[in-house]
Amino acid sequence: MSRDSEEAGPACSIAPLGPDGELGCIEPLVAMRDIRKAFGPVEVLHGVDFDVQPGEVCALAGENGAGKSTLIKILSGVYDDFSGALTVCGKPQHFAHPIEAARAGIATIHQELSLVPSMSVADNLFLGREMTGRFGFIEFESQEAEAKRILENLELDVTPRTLVEDLPLSIQQLLEIGRALARDASVLVLDEPTSALNEHEAGILFNRIVALRSEGKAIIYITHKMEEIYTLADRITVLRDGKLVGTALTRELAPDELVKWMVGRDVVAEAAERQDLQEEPALEVSDLFVAHREGAGKFIVDGISFTLRRGEILGLAGLQGSGTSEVMHGLFGALGTRVTGRVRLLGDEFEIHCPSESVRRGLVLLTNDRKTSGLAPDLSVVENASLASLSRYSSRFGWIRRSKEVEAVRRLTEEFGLNAPSLHAPVSTLSGGNQQKVYLARWLMTEPKVLLLDEPTRGVDIGAKTDVYGLMRDWVSRGMSILLITSEMEELLALCDRVLVMFKGHLAAEFMRDAVTKDDVLSASMGHLSPIKDAVEGETS
Amino acid sequence: MIIIGCLFNADGSFFRWSVHRDMLRQVSVFGILACGMTVVIITAGIDLSVSSVLALGAVFFAWFTLPLGWPAVYAIPAVLAIGLGLGSVSGFLVARMRIQPFIVTLAMMVFARGFAKVVSGGQKVTNYVMQPDGSAELIEHSPIFSLIDSRILGGNISVVTIIFAVCVFVTWVVLARLRLGRHIYAVGSNEEAARLSGVPVRRTLISAYAISGLLAAVAGICQAAQETQGDPETGSAYELDAIAMVVIGGTTLAGGKGSVVLTLIGVLTIGYLQKILSLNAAPEATRLMLTGAIIVCAVMFQKGKR
Numbered sequence: 056m057s058r059d060s061e062e063a064g065p066a067c068s069i070a071p072l073g074p075d076g077e078l079g080c081i082e083p084l085v086a087m088r089d090i091r092k093a094f095g096p097v098e099v100l101h102g103v104d105f106d107v108q109p110g111e112v113c114a115l116a117g118e119n120g121a122g123k124s125t126l127i128k129i130l131s132g133v134y135d136d137f138s139g140a141l142t143v144c145g146k147p148q149h150f151a152h153p154i155e156a157a158r159a160g161i162a163t164i165h166q167e168l169s170l171v172p173s174m175s176v177a178d179n180l181f182l183g184r185e186m187t188g189r190f191g192f193i194e195f196e197s198q199e200a201e202a203k204r205i206l207e208n209l210e211l212d213v214t215p216r217t218l219v220e221d222l223p224l225s226i227q228q229l230l231e232i233g234r235a236l237a238r239d240a241s242v243l244v245l246d247e248p249t250s251a252l253n254e255h256e257a258g259i260l261f262n263r264i265v266a267l268r269s270e271g272k273a274i275i276y277i278t279h280k281m282e283e284i285y286t287l288a289d290r291i292t293v294l295r296d297g298k299l300v301g302t303a304l305t306r307e308l309a310p311d312e313l314v315k316w317m318v319g320r321d322v323v324a325e326a327a328e329r330q331d332l333q334e335e336p337a338l339e340v341s342d343l344f345v346a347h348r349e350g351a352g353k354f355i356v357d358g359i360s361f362t363l364r365r366g367e368i369l370g371l372a373g374l375q376g377s378g379t380s381e382v383m384h385g386l387f388g389a390l391g392t393r394v395t396g397r398v399r400l401l402g403d404e405f406e407i408h409c410p411s412e413s414v415r416r417g418l419v420l421l422t423n424d425r426k427t428s429g430l431a432p433d434l435s436v437v438e439n440a441s442l443a444s445l446s447r448y449s450s451r452f453g454w455i456r457r458s459k460e461v462e463a464v465r466r467l468t469e470e471f472g473l474n475a476p477s478l479h480a481p482v483s484t485l486s487g488g489n490q491q492k493v494y495l496a497r498w499l500m501t502e503p504k505v506l507l508l509d510e511p512t513r514g515v516d517i518g519a520k521t522d523v524y525g526l527m528r529d530w531v532s533r534g535m536s537i538l539l540i541t542s543e544m545e546e547l548l549a550l551c552d553r554v555l556v557m558f559k560g561h562l563a564a565e566f567m568r569d570a571v572t573k574d575d576v577l578s579a580s581m582g583h584l585s586p587i588k589d590a591v592e593g594e595t596s
Numbered sequence: 597m598i599i600i601g602c603l604f605n606a607d608g609s610f611f612r613w614s615v616h617r618d619m620l621r622q623v624s625v626f627g628i629l630a631c632g633m634t635v636v637i638i639t640a641g642i643d644l645s646v647s648s649v650l651a652l653g654a655v656f657f658a659w660f661t662l663p664l665g666w667p668a669v670y671a672i673p674a675v676l677a678i679g680l681g682l683g684s685v686s687g688f689l690v691a692r693m694r695i696q697p698f699i700v701t702l703a704m705m706v707f708a709r710g711f712a713k714v715v716s717g718g719q720k721v722t723n724y725v726m727q728p729d730g731s732a733e734l735i736e737h738s739p740i741f742s743l744i745d746s747r748i749l750g751g752n753i754s755v756v757t758i759i760f761a762v763c764v765f766v767t768w769v770v771l772a773r774l775r776l777g778r779h780i781y782a783v784g785s786n787e788e789a790a791r792l793s794g795v796p797v798r799r800t801l802i803s804a805y806a807i808s809g810l811l812a813a814v815a816g817i818c819q820a821a822q823e824t825q826g827d828p829e830t831g832s833a834y835e836l837d838a839i840a841m842v843v844i845g846g847t848t849l850a851g852g853k854g855s856v857v858l859t860l861i862g863v864l865t866i867g868y869l870q871k872i873l874s875l876n877a878a879p880e881a882t883r884l885m886l887t888g889a890i891i892v893c894a895v896m897f898q899k900g901k902r
Contacts, residue, residue: 427788442795
């Protein structure tokens with residue numbers, strides 16, 4: 056443990072870079088050499104070298120299971136049983152505990168938020184390093200003042216006394232970064248920080264990252280999104296199967312080359328040809344209203360009507376808070392009495408009632424968070440996959456026909472290309488992409504007519520993403536229909552036959568597949584039908 | 597545990613079947629409670645009311661059979677229905693009113709104990725019955741009492757142990773083979789995911805608490821038979837033993853994991869521990885301290901395995 060006082064500043068001083076930010080000539084802030092790490096008998100990192108310079112954003116890329124998280128967990132002190140050399144600011148280190156890494160100036164922001172929901176913003180910012188007076192009492196006023204400064208710095212319109220649970224997820228994500236900054240970190244590790252953010256919020260985050268880079272901080276950025284790598288990173292380091300594939304300056308590594316590095320083969324992510332759509336409607340929605348959680352006559356979804364045709368992939372775009380997710384949850388019956396509207400499913404009147412009834416009628420919802428509302432982590436692959444269709448595999452008295460059940464899951468997961476140690480292993484032992492396949496399998500096993508998919512590729516690596524795209528195209532060609540929400544614009548444009556854009560609970564625009572650009576969707580989702588530049592200016596003025 | 601028993605066999609008495617038979621008889625009532633407790637704990641809940649429901653069941657059983665003179669074929673279903681009903685009420689409050697299981701079953705624990713005292717008038721219900729004219733009369737004991745408290749198969753196994761084994765088997769079928777069991781695990785592991793998958797969450801929760809109440813009533817009948825009376829004070833703090841047995845087995849309080857087979861291991865662990873210590877003439881105080889230590893060790897062992 057460090058013998059420094061609690062208020063010790065950054066573990067080393069950093070000389071700010073010149074305006075051109077020349078790289079490679081300074082001593083690296085973090086240097087990892089020949090890092091090896093094994094879980095039991097299985098070695099997952101086979102001698103990886105990794106450097107970050109001060110004043111640099113280094114993207115760490117690779118598919119799920121490539122070893123990115125393991126490497127980061129070694130750097131942040133989560134794992135201490137590794138071999139190899141770790142140097143921070145020129146000093147050899149071997150962190151035995153995350154606190155030691157934090158004291159050395161390394162702040163890691165994991166995908167899962169580590170805020171305490173029932174505590175205020177200020178309390179969270181200073182959690183574990185409270186400002187205390189002489190007798191150990193917390194000095195709330197100075198803490199609040201300091202919190203205010205941090206929030207202003209982050210351009211967040213939040214008061215320090217707000218409870219974290221009352222804030223949207225995106226703001227919480229920014230707070231998490233604020234907390235790291237409040238600790239005077241010199242190395243910032245961001246693990247998929249934008250997975251819960253919309254484009255606008257991601258923009259705020261990117262601005263902050265650029266500012267931090269110019270302050271001389273080193274930033275390690277992990278993401279699956281190509282556009283983010285090319286917007287932000289100065290340098291890209293790619294891991295595959297626990298080995299270093301290479302590192303290159305971003306401007307010298309073309310995107311398709313990067314994908315080849317990551318996957319080890321060429322990936323074609325083109326928009327497939329679609330046959331002509333059937334005109335037959337699958338889901339007709341008219342005057343759908345979803346009341347605000349607090350009621351008070353406010354509506355998150357404020358009267359929208361649309362039709363999803365058979366065999367169609369219909370995109371539903373919109374910023375966080377525009378009501379897209381609520382449309383899906385509302386239709387599925389997950390929001391209870393907050394929802395009103397008339398719905399017809401394959402021509403039949405459909406009363407929005409409750410999830411079990413919707414599943415029975417063939418309308419299913421894949422939520423955007425498989426961890427909290429998707430999978431049951433302790434249950435096995437089979438048990439998770441068959442959860443929604445159990446009545447098909449059990450007798451009238453509820454006796455489960457296990458061999459039939461396992462057989463059905465095996466057939467479907469083989470078709471999905473699921474990679475699991477065993478179908479009877481807890482689903483939590485699978486990688487993110489494979490978990491998502493199990494979640495998708497659950498719904499396919501119910502033989503649905505209409506799939507509501509909310510971010511079906513969130514937190515999924517490129518290989519699995521391509522698989523999911525292929526599956527979705529296969530389903531619609533078999534006559535199912537998909538309503539799709541995705542925060543990845545490329546995905547939206549490549550997959551959807553039509554795109555609806557929501558803004559503040561209303562439908563703002565509708566685009567056909569061949570006549571839509573990214574800018575169109577973005578500006579419509581910000582409430583403008585003009586080019587995107589005007590939209591941004593309009594918002595700041 | 598059995599190996600320890602062989603080492604500390606107290607001059608060979610551990611090798612006598614009668615020791616094992618008695619141990620099994622002694623843990624049976626606790627074991628029956630632990631079966632129900634397992635079901636509730638897998639839903640990420642807890643049932644503190646089992647001890648009081650047991651007492652209520654014992655009192656009702658004694659009251660039905662002795663002063664009222666009902667035959668066992670009416671008395672037993674009636675007592676089981678009472679247990680099922682009280683469990684369902686707890687389940688309803690947890691599932692529908694969204695009150696925390698700890699609070700609900702704590703309230704039920706107090707309520708059922710009070711109810712037992714009302715029914716029994718604060719007295720033990722025995723075969724010494726007050727007549728309407730104020731005189732007390734000793735009536736004949738119902739044969740069901742001695743039947744439950746007897747041994748069968750040549751005196752080699754107690755009837756209560758058979759009842760316990762049946763409870764384990766039935767609970768195992770429910771948890772491992774029925775759709776309800778799958779739903780119980782799913783709700784305990786991730787309630788929101790279960791709800792959005794069309795699992796009838798409320799019905800599942802109510803069923804879990806109803807099973808626990810039902811098994812508590814079964815335990816109550818056994819307890820009454822063993823004590824040959826309905827004591828409203830009986831079984832106090834039994835719920836803690838039941839929880840300890842479930843936890844030692846390896847079922848986690850967080851829900852979603854565990855099984856009744858593990859609970860059986862927990863029941864036998866505690867049973868043998870107590871037996872070995874008493875064979876070796878260890879004082880009660882030592883037994884309690886060792887039980888505490890074993891709970892912690894068992895949980896640490898589970899953690900280490902993961």
